[in-house]
Amino acid sequence: MNNTSLDTRERRGVRNTHNIISIIFLSLLAVMAFIFSITLLIKNATLQREEEAVRSELDALNNEGYYTEAEARIMLDEAKKEAEEKTKKSFRDMIQQKLEAGEGTTATIRSLFPDQIVVASAGRYYFFPISDQIEHHGFSEGDFAYNDKGFLEYLGPDINVNVKQGVDVSRFQGNINWEKVAASGIDFAFIRVGFRGNTEGKIVLDDCFTDNIEGALANGIDVGVYFYTQAINEQEALEEVQILLDMIEPYDIKFPVVIDVESAESDSARTLNLTTDEYELVAKTFCETVKKAGYTPMIYGNVKSFTLLMDAADVDDYDIWIAYYGESQYYPYHFNIWQYTDSGKVDGIDGNVDLNICITDY
Incomplete structure (x- = not known):
């Protein structure tokens, strides 16, 4: 009978130990959850401050005459078209000047392709890339x-x-x-x-x-x-x-x-x-x-x-x-x-x- 009482006390002691461990574990989880929540709040506050700073910079840029990405793309396309038109006009003007100066058609075309040999034959033009594998005469x-x-x-x-x-x-x-x-x-x-x-x-x-x-x-x-x-x-x-x-x-x-x-x-x-x-x-x-x-x-x-x-x-x-x-x-x-x-x-x-x-x- 004394042995039975001892076993009962031991089982109660084990249960008490388990309860204490569970309480400690749950307490740790609660502390970690609290810390994680605080961290999220801090990060969120930091992101909000950074977002406000970026918005302030964008507002400042807009106030100083800068443009949005869409506006910049439109302006770039317009500038490209304008440059192409200027290039075409410059190209036409150059050809016109050469022809008016008395240069023949073949000579004019040759001047536009300095890295190729241009040959006119039977109403057609042929283009031959100048080779570095053949000795050049070296005269200027x-x-x-x-x-x-x-x-x-x-x-x-x-x-x-x-x-x-x-x-x-x-x-x-x-x-x-x-x-x-x-x-x-x-x-x-x-x-x-x-x-x-x-x-x-x-x-x-x-x-x-x-x-x-x-x-x-x-x-x-x-x-x-x-x-x-x-x-x-x-x-x-x-x-x-x-x-x-x-x-x-x-x-x-x-x-x-x-x-x-x-x-x-x-x-x-x-x-x-x-x-x-x-x-x-x-x-x-x-x-x-x-x-x-x-x-x-x-x-x-x-x-x-x-x-x-x-x-x-x-x-x-x-x-x-x-x-x-x-x-x-x-x-x-x-x-x-x-x-x-x-x-x-x-x-x-x-x-x-x-x-x-x-x-x-x-």
């Missing part, structure tokens, strides 16, 4: 100017540039007084050997070749030669170059042996549908044969020749004779000879003649 506008003889001379800062003056001639210049030509300051001459017809493809030798090459050499003028090609395949290119090599064999040729690559502006031209690869094959076949014969090969052409007909990068290994008329060179890549006019005047030659400068020592 103002590096060249005409002297009192009408010859283009170099005025740039590079002391290593040594310009020689030259002409290129064919039967169209008639009888030439080479003694007077030499006395006028001409250092070199390119003599046409012949050409291939652009429709039937017949090879024709230049009637004045012998007189011209012998007259130039007899008066101390260095000579090179050229052939106007209309070959459409490798076999015809070999035919042209072999005839040329036979013709020049007796003479001292110091300047390059040149293939003239130009498109015949005719709907019946035999080269009308030639691809870039086919043009390049003709040029390379000619040049490699010339090289094997011990001469310096060269390709003559205009800007169209080295963009539409051939890829300048594919013929970059050969010397280049570029035809571009004026004091500033538009073609950006390296060249060795520059034909700068087809209406030059030289004592000893009747009428107009092509004038050239050479910047390479041959």
